[in-house]
Amino acid sequence: METTFQPIIPNGQSTDKVRDVASGNDLDSAAAEFEAIFARMMLASMRQANLGDDILGGKGGDMFRGRFDGEIASVMGERGALGIGRALSEFLARGKPEGPKE
Numbered sequence: 414m415e416t417t418f419q420p421i422i423p424n425g426q427s428t429d430k431v432r433d434v435a436s437g438n439d440l441d442s443a444a445a446e447f448e449a450i451f452a453r454m455m456l457a458s459m460r461q462a463n464l465g466d467d468i469l470g471g472k473g474g475d476m477f478r479g480r481f482d483g484e485i486a487s488v489m490g491e492r493g494a495l496g497i498g499r500a501l502s503e504f505l506a507r508g509k510p511e512g513p514k515e
Contacts, residue, residue: 440505441498444497444498444499444501444502444505445490445491445493445498446490447490447497447498447501448489448490448493448494448495448497448498448501449486449489449490449491450486450490451497452489452490452494452495453482453483453486456482456486457482460478460482
């Protein structure tokens with residue numbers, strides 16, 4: 414079975430913004446988005462561990478926690494809390510071709 418991947422446009426951004434990121438014109442923004450996605454996945458995994466009783470309980474609590482985790486992950490990505498975005502941006506910038514020489 415062959416898997417196809419669909420592009421994800423974060424936060425309703427226009428395709429022009431995504432094209433800039435894909436072409437390497439906005440590495441810092443792409444790295445911050447990657448860090449936010451990574452943080453979201455990490456928080457979701459931590460929630461699945463279920464280490465204690467659920468204080469909020471119910472579907473309302475699940476919805477609140479999901480939204481809260483999404484906001485926390487976005488802020489972590491913007492601020493570079495994990496350092497993954499900065500490291501990724503620096504790594505990709507080393508491989509980015511220089512502009513035309515005059």
